[in-house]
Amino acid sequence: MDHPPAPRLVEAALRCYPARWRDRHGQEAAELAVLLIRDGTPAGSVAFSYLAGAAREWLTPRPERRLTALACALLVAACSLGASAGLLASAGPARAASTSQPSARAHCRSGPPGSVPGVTAADSHPQVIIWEARHGRPC
Amino acid sequence: MVVTRRDGKAGQDVLRRVGEASVLILISLADGPKHGYALILDIKELAGVELGPGTLYGALDRLERLGLIDPLPAEDRRHPYRITAPGAAALRVHLDSLERVSAAGRLRLQLGGI
Numbered sequence: 659m660d661h662p663p664a665p666r667l668v669e670a671a672l673r674c675y676p677a678r679w680r681d682r683h684g685q686e687a688a689e690l691a692v693l694l695i696r697d698g699t700p701a702g703s704v705a706f707s708y709l710a711g712a713a714r715e716w717l718t719p720r721p722e723r724r725l726t727a728l729a730c731a732l733l734v735a736a737c738s739l740g741a742s743a744g745l746l747a748s749a750g751p752a753r754a755a756s757t758s759q760p761s762a763r764a765h766c767r768s769g770p771p772g773s774v775p776g777v778t779a780a781d782s783h784p785q786v787i788i789w790e791a792r793h794g795r796p797c
Numbered sequence: 798m799v800v801t802r803r804d805g806k807a808g809q810d811v812l813r814r815v816g817e818a819s820v821l822i823l824i825s826l827a828d829g830p831k832h833g834y835a836l837i838l839d840i841k842e843l844a845g846v847e848l849g850p851g852t853l854y855g856a857l858d859r860l861e862r863l864g865l866i867d868p869l870p871a872e873d874r875r876h877p878y879r880i881t882a883p884g885a886a887a888l889r890v891h892l893d894s895l896e897r898v899s900a901a902g903r904l905r906l907q908l909g910g911i
Contacts (some may be wrong), residue, residue, distance in 0.1 A: 683854050685874045690833045690850050704850060711851025715858075 664688040665695065667705040674712035810899055811863065812891035818848055818856040826866060832875035833857070860884070876880045 664672070668691040672684060691704045811892060812820050825839045833873030838894045846854075857878060860866040865883050881886070 684834060687850060689874050693834050707851035711855050714855050738871055740847030
C-alpha cells in the first residue's frame with residue numbers, strides 16, 4: 659500500500675523522539691498525521707502535539723534510564739565537590755599570603771600604617787586590629 | 798453528607814493519576830480493539846475531546862507499561878490495542894469512584910439550592 663508522506667514539519671517533530679519510540683511508533687505516527695491533516699487538523703497543530711509528546715518522552719523517567727540518571731547525578735555531584743575543593747585550596751594560600759604578608763614590623767612601627775613598604779593603607783589598618791585582638795596588647 | 802472511599806486504600810484506583818486522556822482511551826477500548834486513528838475519532842465522538850497525536854501515544858505507552866492495555870499484531874502500519882483484564886477492572890473502579898463523587902456533587906448542589 660502506498661502512503662503519502664507526512665509534511666516536513668511533522669517529520670521534523672517525529673525526529674525529536676527517542677530512536678526506540680521512532681522504531682515502534684514512527685511509521686504509524688506519520689500515517690496518523692497524514693490522516694488527521696486530511697481531516698482538517700492543521701499540520702502545525704499536529705507537529706506541535708508530536709513535539710510536546712517528544713519532550714514528555716525524553717523527560718519521563720524510565721526504569722532503564724534510572725541507572726544512567728543516577729550515574730550522571732553522582733558524576734555531577736563529584737565534579738561539583740572537586741571544583742569546590744579546588745577553589746578552596748587555591749583561595750586558601752592566597753588569603754593566608756595576604757594576611758601574613760605584612761610583617762610584625764608593620765604593626766609595631768610608629769607612624770601611619772600607610773608608610774609600610776609594599777602594604778597599602780587600606781589593607782594594613784585592619785591587620786593591626788586583628789593582631790591586637792589576638793595578642794591582647796598593642797604594639 | 799460525607800463522601801467516603803469505598804475502594805479502601807488510596808492507590809487502588811490506579812487511574813486517578815494517569816490523566817484524562819488515558820481514561821478516555823480505556824473507555825474507548827472497552828468495546829473492542831482500536832488503533833490510534835480510530836481511538837482519536839471515537840474519543841472525539843464520545844467525549845467531544847480532540848486528543849493530539851502526541852498525547853495519544855504518550856497515554857498508550859503509559860497504559861501499556863501499567864499493563865492496562867496490550868498491543869495486538871500490526872495491521873499494515875497500524876498497531877491496534879486492546880484493554881486487558883486488569884485494565885477493565887481499573888476502569889470499573891475509576892468509573893465507580895467518579896459516579897460517587899458525581900452523585901455527592903449533585904446532592905450538595907441540591908441541598909445548597911444553587
